[in-house]
Amino acid sequence: MTAPLLxxxxxxxxxxxxxxxxxxxxxxxxxxxxGIVGESGCGKSTxxxxxxxxxxxxxxxAGEVRIAGEDFxxxxxxxxxxxxxxxxAMVFQDPMTSFNPVLTLGDQLVDFQHRSxxxxxxxxxxxxxxxxxxxxxxxxxxxxxHIHELSGGMRQxxxxxxxxxxxxxxxxxxxxxxxxxxxxxxxxIHLLRELRAEHQGAIVVxxxxxxxxxxxxxxxxxxxxxxVVEEGTVDEIYHSPRHPYTRALIDCDPxxxxxxxxxxxxxxxxxxxxxxTLRGCAFQxxxxxxxxxxxxxxPPRVAFGPTQAAFCHEAGR
Amino acid sequence: xxxLYRIEGLRVDLPLPGDLLSAxxxxxxxxxxxxxxxDLAIAPGETFGLVGESGSGKTTLARTMLGLAAPAAGRxxxxxxxxxxxxxxxxxxxxxxxxxxxxxxxxSPRMRVGALVTEPLxxxxxxxxxxxxxxxxxxxxxxxxxxxxxxYPHELSGGQARxxxVARALALDPALIIADEPTAGLDVSxxxxxxxxxxxxxxxxxxxxxxxxxxxxVIRHSADRIGILYLGRLVETGPAAQVFARPAHPYTASxxxxxxxxxxxxxxxxxxxxxxxxxxLRRPAGCPFHTRCPIAVAKCRSIDxxxxxxxxxxxxxxxxxxxxxxxRNPAEEHSR
Numbered sequence: 001m002t003a004p005l006l007x008x009x010x011x012x013x014x015x016x017x018x019x020x021x022x023x024x025x026x027x028x029x030x031x032x033x034x035g036i037v038g039e040s041g042c043g044k045s046t047x048x049x050x051x052x053x054x055x056x057x058x059x060x061x062a063g064e065v066r067i068a069g070e071d072f073x074x075x076x077x078x079x080x081x082x083x084x085x086x087x088x089a090m091v092f093q094d095p096m097t098s099f100n101p102v103l104t105l106g107d108q109l110v111d112f113q114h115r116s117x118x119x120x121x122x123x124x125x126x127x128x129x130x131x132x133x134x135x136x137x138x139x140x141x142x143x144x145x146h147i148h149e150l151s152g153g154m155r156q157x158x159x160x161x162x163x164x165x166x167x168x169x170x171x172x173x174x175x176x177x178x179x180x181x182x183x184x185x186x187x188x189i190h191l192l193r194e195l196r197a198e199h200q201g202a203i204v205v206x207x208x209x210x211x212x213x214x215x216x217x218x219x220x221x222x223x224x225x226x227x228v229v230e231e232g233t234v235d236e237i238y239h240s241p242r243h244p245y246t247r248a249l250i251d252c253d254p255x256x257x258x259x260x261x262x263x264x265x266x267x268x269x270x271x272x273x274x275x276x277t278l279r280g281c282a283f284q285x286x287x288x289x290x291x292x293x294x295x296x297x298x299p300p301r302v303a304f305g306p307t308q309a310a311f312c313h314e315a316g317r
Numbered sequence: 318x319x320x321l322y323r324i325e326g327l328r329v330d331l332p333l334p335g336d337l338l339s340a341x342x343x344x345x346x347x348x349x350x351x352x353x354x355x356d357l358a359i360a361p362g363e364t365f366g367l368v369g370e371s372g373s374g375k376t377t378l379a380r381t382m383l384g385l386a387a388p389a390a391g392r393x394x395x396x397x398x399x400x401x402x403x404x405x406x407x408x409x410x411x412x413x414x415x416x417x418x419x420x421x422x423x424x425s426p427r428m429r430v431g432a433l434v435t436e437p438l439x440x441x442x443x444x445x446x447x448x449x450x451x452x453x454x455x456x457x458x459x460x461x462x463x464x465x466x467x468x469y470p471h472e473l474s475g476g477q478a479r480x481x482x483v484a485r486a487l488a489l490d491p492a493l494i495i496a497d498e499p500t501a502g503l504d505v506s507x508x509x510x511x512x513x514x515x516x517x518x519x520x521x522x523x524x525x526x527x528x529x530x531x532x533x534x535v536i537r538h539s540a541d542r543i544g545i546l547y548l549g550r551l552v553e554t555g556p557a558a559q560v561f562a563r564p565a566h567p568y569t570a571s572x573x574x575x576x577x578x579x580x581x582x583x584x585x586x587x588x589x590x591x592x593x594x595x596x597x598l599r600r601p602a603g604c605p606f607h608t609r610c611p612i613a614v615a616k617c618r619s620i621d622x623x624x625x626x627x628x629x630x631x632x633x634x635x636x637x638x639x640x641x642x643x644x645r646n647p648a649e650e651h652s653r
Contacts, residue, residue, distance in 0.1 A: 039504040040475070151593055152371070177577075181370040181531055183590045186575035190588050208504065211577025215584055234581040252505045254534035255579055263516070264509030264538060270474070 003069065005030045005202045006051070006170055011063035013046055013055055017275040020046045022226045023063070028202035028219075030169070033192070035217035035234070036206045039249075041271045043226040044206045048174045051204060052090050053080040067170055085112060089163035093175035095155035098162075099147040105131075105158055106143030112165050127165065134161045134191060153184035157191065169201035176205065177212055189215050210253045214238060219307065222246045225271055225282040232308030242302070242310040245283045281313065289314045320358040320394070321493055321525045322382065322413075327355040327391035329374075329381050348389075349597055351377045352549045355391070356624070356632075361492060362523040364515070366540030366557060368530060368572070370594050374549040375529045376418075379495045382527070383415055396492065411441060413493040414486035418501055420478035424470040430456070430481055431466030437488040455484040459514060476507040483514060487524075494518075495527045500535050512539045533576050537561055542630075545569050548597065548605040551624075555631035565633040567641045568606050604636070612637055 004027035013021040021043045028034045038044045046055075053072050055061050065072045067087060072080065092098045100108055109127035110120060118126075124143065131139035134157040147155060156176065163171055173192070177185040193216060196203055205216055213220055213234060220237045222230040222245065230243040241247045248267045250256055257264070269286035272278060281287070284294040293313045302316045303309045330348040352374045359365045369375045380386040382393065384406050393400040395409045414437070417423035424433055431452035438445050445451050452466045459480040470478060479499065486494050499515065500508040516539060518524040530536055536543055537557065544554040545568060553566040564570040574589035592609045595601055601608050607617040614637065622634045635641070 039506060153593055181594075182533065182572060182575045182577075183370060184593070185577060186588060186590070189577060209577065210505070210579035214579035214581045215577045238580055239582075249506065250579065252509055253579055254505075254508075254538050255576065257538065263513050266509040266513075267506035 004028060005068060006204070007064075007066040008047075008051070009064045009066065011047070011050060011065060012061070013043075013050055014060045015056060015058065019274050019278075020059075020226050021050070022278075024223075024226075024228055026221050026228065026231070028170075028204060030200055030202055031196065032219065033196055033203040033205060033217045035213040035220040036204065036223060037208065037210060037213050037220055037249075038223035039208055039271075041225070041274075042223040044208075044223055045174060046226075047223070048090070048172055048204075048206050051170070051172050052084060052088050054084075082115070085168065086115065086166045087168055088170045088172065089166065089168040091156075091159050091163045091171065091173040091176050093178050095152075095159040095179075096147060098159050099155075101147055103146070104143065105145050105147060105150075109143070109162060109165060112162055116166070127161075130161045130165055131158065134158070134164075134195075135187075136161070152180055153187060156180060156184070156188055160188075160191065160195070164195065164199065167200075171199065171201060171203045172206070173203065174206045175208070178207070178209070185212075192216060210238075210250065211255055222249070225278075226274055227282060227311065229283065229312070230308075230310040232304075236304075236308040240304075240308075242304055242308065242315040243283075243312050244287045244289050244314070246310070248286075248288075281311075319361070321361045321363070321396060322357075322359045322527075323392075323394040324355050324357040324382070325392040325394070327357075327378075327381065327393070328353045328389045329377055329386055330389040331377070331386070350389075350549065351597065352381070354624070355551055357544060357551065357554070359493065359525050359527060361525050362519050363542065364519055364526040364528060364540045366528045366530065366536035366543040367546060368533060368536055368543060369546035370531060372548075372594050372597070373546040375531075375546055376497060378546070379415070379497055379527065379529055382495065383413065384409065411489060412491055413495065414489065414491040416479075416482045416486050416494060416496040416499055418497040420475070420482045420502075421470050421473070423482060424478065424485075426470055428469075429466065430468050430470070430473070433470070434466075434481060434484045434488060437485060441489055443489070455488055458487060459484045460510075475503055476510060479503065479511050480514070483511070483518075487518070490522075491524065493525045493527070495529070497529045498532075499528060499530070500532065501530075508535070515539065533572060545572070548594065548600060550605065550634065551632070552606065552635070553631075553633045555628070559628070559631065565627045565631060565638040565641065566606075566635045567610050567612055567637070570641055571609075571611070604634070606635075612641060 006028040008026045011021055011024040036044050049055055050065055061073055110123045113123045128139040128143055131142050136142045136154055136157055177188050217234050219233050221228045224245050230246045241250060251265045267286055272282050280296050281294045281299045284290040299311045299313050301309050301311050329352040330350050333347050333349050367375055377386055381388055398405045398408060400406055400409055434455045435448050435452050453463050456465060461480050499511055515526055519526060540557045543557045543560055544551045547568050553569050571590035590609055595608055603619045604617045604622050607613040617636055622636045624632050624634050627633050627638050
């Protein structure tokens with residue numbers, strides 16, 4: 001088996017007293033699409049910023065983000081800049097704000113290749129080719145457009161094109177379809193699936209939407225309150241979740257419920273305070289299965305087969 | 318008839334943004350038809366779900382129903398009264414409320430929750446003996462703790478801000494609440510709270526709801542009847558369960574099929590719908606959906622299909638409603 005392309009080990013990140021990530025370990029192999037799923041406040045966007053080596057200013061970071069064997073976060077900032085775009089690229093939720101509104105798309109896609117030694121005309125041709133690849137009709141016209149002249153779906157396609165321009169090993173997509181209508185969402189999911197066949201690297205999709213995970217990903221990490229609580233293949237996570245939070249999250253999804261539900265399930269309670277030290281399991285106050293051990297001890301990692309594991313005292317019982 | 322709100326043949330035109338010259342000179346600016354031929358009725362206590370992609374005219378319809386945009390043609394009837402004169406509109410404003418899409422943005426940042434939820438009573442000139450007690454009563458109705466009355470909107474979580482908006486909408490005991498994307502931005506673990514609350518209000522207090530959303534999963538579980546809007550026309554209306562089980566319009570069928578499925582075993586390999594919603598400026602001739610329709614034939618490109626009934630209470634605008642491909646039925650799939 002080859003070494004993982006992305007290997008995050010024990011990543012912790014604090015904003016002052018707020019411990020936004022605590023000991024997160026994830027990995028992804030070349031050609032794999034992994035999903036990070038969780039609700040607001042679970043730390044998934046903080047994780048995304050760490051994956052592209054851009055933790056918020058003032059954040060305290062511990063642990064490793066290894067990409068192709070090298071620790072990205074330990075590199076000097078100048079080297080990290082070289083990596084961004086070329087080795088690691090990101091697609092954001094709102095494509096409107098990820099482009100400069102006063103430059104044409106073509107100018108920006110040429111600028112993004114500034115480290116490439118080829119002539120400008122060649123860069124422009126490459127930009128047009130990649131726009132055609134992501135499904136923009138008439139790419140030469142699109143190069144002369146400003147971002148506001150494109151529709152929402154086309155903007156997100158252009159953002160994916162920009163991210164793939166330098167053939168990165170790792171593509172991080174943070175809520176890539178959240179701002180889109182359902183028909184556009186289906187088309188972007190379809191596009192990412194097609195690209196994965198050509199793209200040699202790994203894709204990390206961060207979302208709160210279980211439907212996006214189910215349609216797109218190979219493996220999933222479920223996050224809660226700054227920690228990974230369960231990992232496994234999409235099939236394992238959806239059909240045999242072991243962590244009570246994963247179970248509850250799937251049960252709440254209206255798309256999971258067939259037919260009229262009457263009352264929709266919810267998860268009572270709220271996220272714990274992430275300042276200071278958390279004792280025991282972070283999900284324990286909201287957990288229907290919590291016992292005395294959950295109050296006192298941090299939950300162990302319990303493996304269920306080669307691909308699935310849950311961090312829970314009760315999961316194995 | 319005992320409809321709570323009835324719309325007949327509604328058309329709404331909005332002026333196109335003009336240039337400086339047209340702003341200075343009394344030239345009539347060209348107008349664009351946003352909504353056309355809308356017929357819709359909401360019964361008391363009923364939840365009507367209005368579904369459409371961005372640009373389909375959902376929000377314009379809500380605004381027109383509340384008098385925030387002027388209709389160009391058609392009739393609006395609230396509780397049997399034609400909304401034509403000032404008195405009728407005043408009756409509508411007392412008997413209806415709007416929940417806006419952005420809960421925090423629709424609450425004044427400089428007012429406390431207690432003042433915000435009782436503000437509609439002050440505006441309507443209702444005498445209230447004890448404003449604080451009234452605020453507590455409204456907060457209790459939406460399941461919020463009394464201590465919240467002293468907070469400012471920025472101190473609320475997303476779910477709490479939504480509940481405050483519901484409390485505010487309930488202040489005047491409206492018969493109709495128009496909810497624009499009531500679960501947008503809410504986590505899946507708490508969106509059920511808002512939908513359950515709305516269902517309770519409909520069942521126990523007979524509040525009628527118009528829920529506007531692009532989230533089909535939300536509509537599937539909360540609406541009694543639904544309407545699908547495409548380029549400013551209702552292309553299909555009917556009871557929610559029937560429409561989801563057997564859509565009669567190819568657009569409805571593609572929307573249902575496009576919904577991402579959380580179950581990886583039901584992953585779909587192909588695309589249900591290609592292309593994008595056309596611009597209103599270039600409305601296709603014939604059936605407005607023919608440019609994206611998987612089963613369009615020659616007459617769809619030239620003849621605009623009128624509304625027709627396919628079953629009692631079900632309307633569709635499609636020449637080919639009888640032979641559209643049906644989506645996979647999850648219930649049947651389970652029993653396989």
